[in-house]
Amino acid sequence: MIMTTQDAYAPDLFEREITVLNKAKQAKVNFSSHADHSALSELIDEYERVIREMRRVIAHSDRTERELNNANQRLRELTEALTFQNRHDGLTRLLNRTTLINEAEQLLKTTKSALIMIDIDHFKQINDRYGHPTGDRVLVGLADTLRSIIQPPALCGRLGGEEFAIVLPTNQLEEVISLAEKISEEIRNLRCESELGLRMTASLSITLARPGVNFDTLYLCGDDALYRAKHDGRNRIEVVPHPLNPT
Numbered sequence: 001m002i003m004t005t006q007d008a009y010a011p012d013l014f015e016r017e018i019t020v021l022n023k024a025k026q027a028k029v030n031f032s033s034h035a036d037h038s039a040l041s042e043l044i045d046e047y048e049r050v051i052r053e054m055r056r057v058i059a060h061s062d063r064t065e066r067e068l069n070n071a072n073q074r075l076r077e078l079t080e081a082l083t084f085q086n087r088h089d090g091l092t093r094l095l096n097r098t099t100l101i102n103e104a105e106q107l108l109k110t111t112k113s114a115l116i117m118i119d120i121d122h123f124k125q126i127n128d129r130y131g132h133p134t135g136d137r138v139l140v141g142l143a144d145t146l147r148s149i150i151q152p153p154a155l156c157g158r159l160g161g162e163e164f165a166i167v168l169p170t171n172q173l174e175e176v177i178s179l180a181e182k183i184s185e186e187i188r189n190l191r192c193e194s195e196l197g198l199r200m201t202a203s204l205s206i207t208l209a210r211p212g213v214n215f216d217t218l219y220l221c222g223d224d225a226l227y228r229a230k231h232d233g234r235n236r237i238e239v240v241p242h243p244l245n246p247t
C-alpha cells in the first residue's frame, strides 16, 4: 500500500490510481514468469514515481497560488496606501489642495455650498519661537480637531501652509456661522504643546455660493474676506453675507 503524507488529506486525488496499483501489486505475487514479474515491477515502480511526481507538482502549484494570493493582497494594500497618499496632505492627512479643489468643483456644480477658510494667526511666530517641529504638531492638532468636527459629505482639506478650508453642501448662513464659531472656539481651546502652554487663534471667512459657482471665484472671495479678518484684528470670522451667483 502506498502511503505518503498526502494520504492524511481526504479526499485523495489519486485514490483510484492507488487502488489499481495495489491490485497490480497483489497480482505480482502470483506471477510465475520472471519476465512478466519484472515487467510488472517496473510498471508499478513507474506508476508510483508518476504519482509522487504529480503530488509534488500539485503541492508546488498550491504554494504558488498561496504566494500569488499574498502578492495580490499586498498589491491591493499598496494601491490603497498610494491612493490615500495621492489624495491627502502628508502632514495632516486631510484632503490635499488638489483633491479638495477637484471634489469641491463637483459639489459646486449642482449644490448650494459654503466655503469656510481658516488661517492660523501669527503662525510664523510659533515656528520662530518654538521651532518647526512644534509648528508641525500644531498643524496636526488643528487638523485632528477639524476632522472631529467635520463629517462627510462636507470636505475638509489643507490648502497649504497654515491655511485650511471646509466646503459644505449648504448655504444656510446661520448654520455655517455656528459651525465656524465652533471651529474658532475649538482652536482657541487647543493646547497643542501643553508643556509650553501654547495658545492659538485663527481667522476665518465664510462665503456662500449658489449652484454653478466655480471654486476659483469662491476661493478669491473667501480669501479677500480672510484678509479683512486678519486686517481687522485676527481671531474673528468675516462673513460674506450674500451667496455668490454663477457668472
Ligand SMILES: Nc1nc2c(ncn2[C@@H]2O[C@H](COP(=O)(O)OP(=O)(O)OP(=O)(O)O)[C@@H](O)[C@H]2O)c(=O)[nH]1
Pocket (backbone or CB within 6 Å): 091, 119, 120, 121, 122, 123, 124, 125, 127, 131, 132, 133, 134, 135, 136, 139, 160, 161, 162, 230, 234
Ligand atoms: N511648521 C510648519 N510651518 C509651516 C508649514 N507650511 C508653512 N509654514 C510656515 O507658516 C508661516 C506662515 O507665515 P505667514 O504667512 O507670515 O503667516 P502668519 O505668521 O500666520 O501671520 P498671519 O497669517 O498674518 O496671522 C511661515 O513661517 C511658513 O514657514 C509647515 O508645513 N510646517
